[in-house]
Amino acid sequence: MIQVENLKKSFKQNENDIDILKNLNLQVKKGEKVGILGQSGSGKSTFLSLMSGLDFPDSGDIRINGVSTTKLSEKEWTQFRAKNISIVFQQYHLVGHLTALENVMLPLEILGVKEKQAEEKALTLLGEVGLKDRAHHFPYQLSGGESQRVAMARALITTPNLLLADEPSGNLDQETGLKVMNLFFDITTKFNTTTLLVTHNEQLASRCDVVYRLSQGRFEKL
């Protein structure tokens, strides 16, 4: 389903090129959950940016469902991402003036799905994450854990081929984090969503089907 070949990415820092990712290779099967561990600055987030098309590699190829994404223009990437990829961020990034329901509906509405259908699906997903009764609350009326659950529902509403999760419990206390991640694994399993989970929490990563450590710009299978 996902094939990453010889992926390279470097950044300029004070005239020097710093290689963040060096010849990365990865293969992920449909429905597989891949945990990626790494220390801060190891390039985990850069890898996710490349996977989601938010940034472009210096060389190498990323193939998702047979599509070579490195050949896509920014416009094509936008369309491809809308249909195939969702992201869950550490900071939830909910739109402040939209209710939980409207936040979840948003991706479908952007794809042109009718309001009624989008609303039905969003309410179902909010039910899945246990927030149906909070559907009409605004983000500032929700706790951190609730906000992340809304963000997860929003990420799953388009039934993405690939879910990218960047430290989803990083902003939560241990207990809430655990509850949210339980839900995360339950729901991605239920929807059979291919998932790349970036974290520095080894315990969390160990719940994935495969775990890699990103170190010195390369993957090391654990």
Add this chain to the structure above:
Amino acid sequence: MIIKLALKELANKWRWSLIFVLNLAFGFIGFTTVLSFQNAIEENAKANSKQILSADLAISARKKIAETDVQKAEDYLKSKNIQFKRTKVTEFFAMVSQGERSHLVLVKAIDNLYPLYGELALTKSTIKRDSEKSIFNSAKIWAYPELKGILNIDIGSTLKLGSLELTIDDFINKDGTQTFRLASLAPRIFIDSAWLEKSKLLSFGSTFTEAYLYQFSVDSAASIQKDLFTVISDPAVQIDTPTTASEDSARQLGFLTDFLNLVALVAILLAGLGASYLYQVFARKKTKDFAIFKTLGLEYSSILKIYILQLFVLSLLVCGFSYLGSIAFIPFLQWIISSLVTQELNVHIPLYVVGLTLVLTFIASLIVVGPYIQTLNRVPPGILFKEEQSQILNPSKNFLTFLAALCLMGFLTLFLTKSVMMTSIFIGSIAGLAVLFFGVGNGLIYFLGSLPIRFWVYKYAVRSLQRRKSTALVLFSTIGTAILLLNLLPQLKYSLKNEFLTNGSNLPSLFLFDIQDEQVDPLKGIVKQNNKEISQLSPIVRSRILKINDVPYERKVDFNAFKTREEERDARFRNRGVNLTYRDKLSTSETLVAGIPLGDYKGEVPGLSLEEKYAQRMGIKLGDIIEFDIQGVEIKGKVVNFRKIKWASFQPNFFISFAAGVLDDAPKTSIGIVNGLNDAEVASIISQVAKALPNVSVIDVRQLIKDLLKVSDQMTLSLELMAYLSLITGFVVLISIISIQLQDRKWEINLFKILGSPNHSINMNLLFEYGTIVLFSVILGISFSFLMSYLTLKYTFDSDYSFNLKDAFYIAVAVIVVALVIIQYMAGIYLKKRSNEILKDSL
């Protein structure tokens, strides 16, 4: 530590600080500029006050001053051992002619001591008090240079004035007594007073002003003036010092500077509105810092000091930026106003204006911030830590802030215009507009929200308007008010021009006054030769009020330093003689508004009809008895009705009218009008009247209106310039708010991108959101400007209204285009950013 914390935060948030400062600074540029102008005008008048009056003290009247009054004044001066020099000046209107050309002039008959102060700059020489005067003992005159073109004359040409043939000795380049050239009715000529009698122009009933000018050996004009008010009891006799003369002189531009000030105040209000919004955004982000300070043990008073210090620093910066802005703006306004001012104005920004701007900015900031800081202190730090939950300012606080701002604005308006009426109208309008803009804005947002919009781009734009209503309403009111101002002026100008020029056929062609009884028939003859008639021939009887309801009517003298414009005007009104007329029915420009027609009144005391506003000013009610002195004869009248007069009709109108028959035998002159003349007929009649009846003054009404409109054009141009400044302020507010909002919303934009929305959809979403605000604020602003201009014309000028749709359309299109370009540019900045960059920024 407090200073360090305060300054460091401002420096760290430099982008916000700069936007806040620029926002308010733009609002204050107009204010600083107009105050500097006002100051320059007053300074100029003060510096030239003795020149303007040409004396230390002047005793004047629009009639012959009784010898006994002059004697009393001079006896008083002698009793105080005050040595003095005296010169007498007589001013009156008359017709001069040269060949077939004639024109109305203001004749100034002077004697050898004139001017006691200052000078007359002629083309060949400068005339001072002791200069030898070439016009003396000779049939020569000095004339204002405008006459050159009008009469096609030059030095050496001969002019006919009454029975005199006078030679132009020289032209006057600069007359120290004239400071402003606001639509003078007639250019001046100077003659030797000895020739006045020979001209035979001044006969009984002629309109003239007589003035005795004094130069004293002591510098105590004010106290002499005070004493002379008790020595000379006739309220029609005016006693002026250089101070009062300079105030009168500066007052000529007073209404212009008042209106400029009002437009400048609107700009401050718009900027204040923007600044208030910006500060609330800033403060929302600061609540966490406030909570941290509190938990770290910093006392509320110390936190307060940080806020106050920051506001002071910001106010200083606002003051500096508005100072620089004014320096750049002053030349534009000076260029326009210079055509109205004969003397060169030294416009600089005085220190007190800088200080006032600083104090005002600081007070305005405190009004904006005060309720917020006070609320913060009452909220526990635990709640403040939750940044998103810090929407702690409730609407009632915002309302109180608005009320406080309105009060400040009221004090400021009263301080600047000194007019209670203007302040009330202005503040009332602002409050009314705020209610209208917020009310209509709310309704509009509600309406948009109820529309079944399917496409997400527009649906989310409307949702954003609904959920960020305060931002939308601030933008809506700011742009709307600026548009209102901008369109109000062209609407007023267009309707007035239409009234006077396009509908000019309704106006008289000529206005004739100072017609002696024996001149009525010859004058009718001259007009008849041109197949026209004199209409509305109305008698004028000069008089003065002796008593109202048996209470002696005395001069009102008030030596208080601060007088409102209404008090000044009422005093001026009270202290002058009155012209009476008698009519059996109302003229076409009059309407009865209270009481009964004079013809229906059958009482013993003759009936009187008063103009309603005159009666209001004088405090006269229906049924009051007024006693007049008409050339020594006392006549009583009872007020039986009030009339409304359409002054813009340019017809013979009077404040006080007796019933026909009462004053038939009183000494009088007449005034009348001639309608429906073409330019050639106007020139012909003027020329014939000037030759045959030179003391009869003739005003070419169309030319006068053209001159008035030229001056009003210059005035409106300066007001338009200020209105544009308000619009720029509105745009600065728009840019500031959009910039701060987009910065706040960059993640929202990024999220749309990440969720798969193409850039053009996000762009359309933002354009629709802000464009809707701009479009509807423009529509509403234009609509309100139509309404306000209609009401102004109806109630101030009693004039017909004509829609100037063309200008309104151009203004609307221009503003919408500029606003859309601004929105597009601002949105483009964030749309161009790659998601990854924003992602990194937010981590």
